[in-house]
Amino acid sequence: MTLQTDGSTETNPYRLPRGVLPTRYDIIIEPDLDGARFIGEVEISAAVQAPVDSVTMNAADLECSAATLRQGDTAVAAEVSFDPDTERMTLRPSDGSRLEPGDLQIRCAFAGVLNDQLRGFYRSTFVDDAGETHTIATTQFESTNARRAFPCFDEPDFKAVFGVTMIVPADLMAVSCGEVVSSEILADGRRRDTFADTMLMSTYLMAFIVGDLEATEPADVGGVPLRIVHVRGKSALTEFGLEAGAFALAWLVDYYGIGYPGTKVDLIAVPDFAFGAMENMGAITFRETLLLADPQKATTAELLRIxxxxxxxxxxMWFGNLVTMDWWNGIWLKEAFATFMQVATTDAFRPEWKRWDEFSIERGAAFDVDALSTTRPVEYEVVSPADAEGMYDVLTYEKGAAVVRMLEQYLGADRFAAGVGHYLEQHSYANTTTTDLWDALETSSGEPVRSVMDGWIFTGGYPIVSVEPHRDGLRVAQHRFLYGGGPSAEADRSEAEIWSVPVMVRARLASGSTVERRLLLTDDSAVVDLGGPVEWTVVNSGGHGYYRVRYSADLLAAVSRQALEVLEPIERYGLVDDTYAAVVAGDASAAEFIGLVTDLGSETDLHVWQRMIGGLKGLHAIAEPDGRDALAVLIRDLATTALGVLGFEPQPGEPDLDRELRGVLFEAAGGRGRDELVRARARELFETAIDSSAAVEPNLAAAAVQVAAAAGDETDYERMLELYRSADTPQSELRYLQSLLLFEDLELFERTLELFAAEVRTQNAPYLLGAAMTHLDHGPVAWAFIRNRWSELTDRFPQNSIPRMAGGIRALHTRELAREVEAFFSEHEVPQGGLTVAQHIEKMWVNVRLREREGARIG
Structure with missing residues (x-):
């Protein structure tokens, strides 16, 4: 955060005055794709609240001219001044007059550059089948980038109606938030498209796109037309996304109990896009890999992600667009809820994918950050645009969604849904704060939601619930779970935060009966009366609580022995995940985790296997050479044994998750396990998969690519590089690109780093460079490359991606290297992600201590 304020608009230099409120924008925009520029005009209808001498708006990277202010029949030219630090533009009547309360018309001409930073109004390019390069002009306005496309009141509570007109080449397609209501060819041959007015909404939800695009025939979803818009030539990849979109829109209308608030839905695949997707009202933009796919070639995970x-x-469209947070500190209100809803919707779309179990893995990423002393509350003060950018992390999305899920399970799904509907109805077309949501849920449920939830939203961190046997059942206690502090010492673990923890318990009593209890743990400890001593128990029954569990030795042994018989898969996942976290924190040994995984060798669930293998790979990375060899043997033996039970070859009609599990086991056995038979089979599958006349089951094909790369030579590298450049689906392109990171040869690895820095799209390159630092042998080489090219890379890449690129330092694990990294970032500020980088550095030191504690003992 750049500075502290009292939270008011008056004391924050980045906030606009409230003396002039916009009600409507009429925007004319003319992009010049060849010249990479645009010009435009905006007329803003506004209401002056009290006499003022000037109007202050937002504008950045724009040239503004011909500004006028009109009240009634009087129009006055306006003097224009800019404050680039706060990205504000002030219009002052040139005759010195004051603006009186009442209606005001603001006019301004503007011009700007179609930038390459993937924000504001920017350029995206693609190459068609004939090798010709085409340019698209598209937008990304969240959080504070509408001001880079047109002068505006660029804060979420300044809601207005938007009318858009685009003047574009006649052979190109234009898209905006509303449907086209008129289209005419101009004298110069260009086309003028006018779009229907939007609903009352915030500036960050506006969008306009133009390029060599085409659209599918619309699907009718309860009277709402839904299309996929894409670059010309990719219509064959739209069927699955269209099916998913139609299902989701209908399901969400039913869940919310409120009709879709727009008039049409366009899902737009953009070749260059900094985020995953963006919820522009009625004109939603996506990375191609998250919308376009061939289901016959995509893995289960890739389809699920779409x-x-x-x-x-x-x-x-409802939670964020119809009802919008009052200011950027409340980003979690829309993002956490949308993350919760995505899981619920996908679970309804394909129940066999067990989507809520999969969410445990994503929640684990939030656990990992939230166990650091440098964590933050889900909601905290946002002052500047850079602060807002820093909010887009796993705490906003995954932690936020996890605590929402925990609340839903505690209240009950029906009472929770009723509260959400009440919230949306009460605040439609308006702005809200977190307490408005709690009030609606309290009304629907009769529960003290605010007192329960405030601790989870306004306090960083989370508890670990320790469980001890008691003559009447169990004694449970809570304290904050922390990995530890900086390089010199462990963090103080005596912090006294107390959460309201919804504890769900299932237990087998010594008498032989099984009981369930629900407890809201609001003190540091409590006794759970189960009617007698227990034989075994599972705390966090159902696996939806945002807390970890640590059992006493006897209780842990009892539940571990019977885990495959008495625990649901999501509960076994929690047992494995909590145990590995205890190892990282120094509260358990690596041997304990390895013993648990070995006991679960007969596991059949995909998600439990993913966590088991992930933990073993984490220990393998920090082990000394002998320990690495021993763990490689263990990974190989566990994976090949499980593959033998599952079957090495896909079977007709088998569950999707079994197919995905086969790929996970195959990659583990042939990758870290270095099994020669699996590696030979991977090469056969790789050769077959690239022959278009043959088909290999996609999950197995993707795993074969990874194994072939891990065991590959220069010839294999050249082939995968060519496959990346000629890929026929977005998923295949990314799959082959990522495989280049797996080659063991140092010269090939260094070629890959250069490729990422120079050729790969900037939407992907920063993330791939970050991933390069996780390479088992060459992570320090990747760090040195990033360090030495820092200025070049940070100039080229989108600013929001820089903290993500830095995330790879978490995998580094030597004290000398950690000191170097820490010193580097003390001199190279990352303004839009300072807190995130601090978290990366702290987790790096946690990894250093894990290696020093366990590295020589493993194996």
Missing amino acids: VDVVAHELAH
Whole structure:
């Protein structure tokens, strides 16, 4: 955060005055794709609240001219001044007159550059089948980038109606939030498209796109037309996304109990896009890989991700667009809820995917950050645009969604849904704060939601619930779970935060009966009366609580022995995840985790296996050479044994998750496990998969690519590089690109780093460079590359991606390197992600201490 204020608009230099309120924008925009520029005009209808000498708006990277202010029949030219630090533009009547309360018309001409930073109004390019490059002009306005496309009141509570007109080349397609209501060819041959007015909404939800695009025939979803818009030539990849979009829109209308607030839905695949997708009202933009796919070639995980992202953005049409947070500190209100809704929608779309179990893995990423002393509350003060950018992380999305899910399970799904509907109806077309949501849920449920939830939203961190046997059942206690502090010492673990923890318990009593209890733990400890001593128990029954559990030795042994028989898969996942977290924190040994995983060798659930293998790979990375060899043998033996039970070859009609599990096990056995038979089979599958006349089950094909790369030579590298450049689906392109990171040869690895820095799209390159630092042998080489090219890379890449690129330092684990990294970032500020980088650095030191504590003992 850049500075502290009292939270009011008056004391925050980045906030606009409230003396002039916009009600309507009429925008004319003319992009010049060849010249990478645009010009335009905006007329803003506004209401002056009290006499003022000037109007202050937002504008950045724009040239503004011909500004006028009109009240009634009097129009006055306006002097224009800019404050680039706060991205504000002030219009002052040139004759020195004052603006009186009442209606005001603001006019301004503007011009700007179609930038390459993937924000504001920017350029995206693609190459068609004939090798010709085409340019698209598209927008990304969240959080504070509408001001880079047209002068505006660029804060979420300044809601207005938007009318858009685009003047574009006649052979290109233009898209905006409303449907086209008129289209005419001008004398110069260009086309003028006028779009229907939007609903009352915030500036960050506006969008306009133009390029060599085409659209599917619309699907009718309860009277709402829904299309997929894409670059010309990719219509064959739209069927699955269209199916997912139609299902999600209908399901969400039913869940919310409120009709879709717009008039049409366009899902737009953009070749260059900094985020995953963006919920522009009625004109939702996506990365191509998250919308376009061939279901016959995509893995289960890739298809699930498409449904997730489509559902997430459509969920925003109500939660975010219809009802909007008052200011950026409340980003979690829309993002956490949309994340919760995406999981619920995908679970309804394909129940067999067990989407809520999958969410446990994503929640784990939030646990990992929230166990650091540098964590933050889900909601905290946002002052500047850079602060707002820093809010887009796993705490906003995954932690926020996890505590919402925990609340839903505690209240009951029906009472929770009723509260959400009440909230949306009460605040439609308006702005809200977190307490408005709690009030609606309290009204519907009769429960003290605010007192329960405030601690989870306004306090960083989370508890670990310790469980001890008691003559009447169990004694449970809570304290904050922390990994530890900086390089010199462990963090103080005596912090006394107390949460209201919805504890769900299931237990087998010594008498032989099984009982369930629900407890709201509001003190540091409590006794759960189960009617007698227990034989075994599972705390966090159902697996939806946002807390970890640590059992006493006897209780842990009892539940571990019977885990495959008495625990649901999501509960077994929690047992494995909590145990690994205890190892990282120094509260358990690596041997304990390895013992638990070995006991679960007969596991059949995908998500439990993913966590088991993930933990073993984490220990393998920090182990000394002998320990690495021993863990490689263990990974190989566990994975090949499980593959033998599941079957090495896909079977007709088998569940999707079994197919995905086969890929996970195959990659583990042939990758870290270095199994020669699996590696030979991977090469056969790789050769077959790239022959278009043959088909390999997609999950197995994707795993084969990874294994072939891990064991590959220069010839294999050249082939995968060519496959990346000639890929026929977005998923295949990314799959082959990521495989280049797995080659063990140092020269090939260094070629890959250069490729990422120079050729790869900037939407992907920063993330891939971050991933390069996780390479088992060459992570320090990747760090040195980023360090030495820092200025070049940060100039080229989108600013929001820089903290993500830095995230790879978490995998580094030597004290000397950690000191170097820490010193580097003390001299190289990342304004839009300072707190995120601090979290990366702290987790790096946690990894250093884990290696020093366990590295020599493993194996």
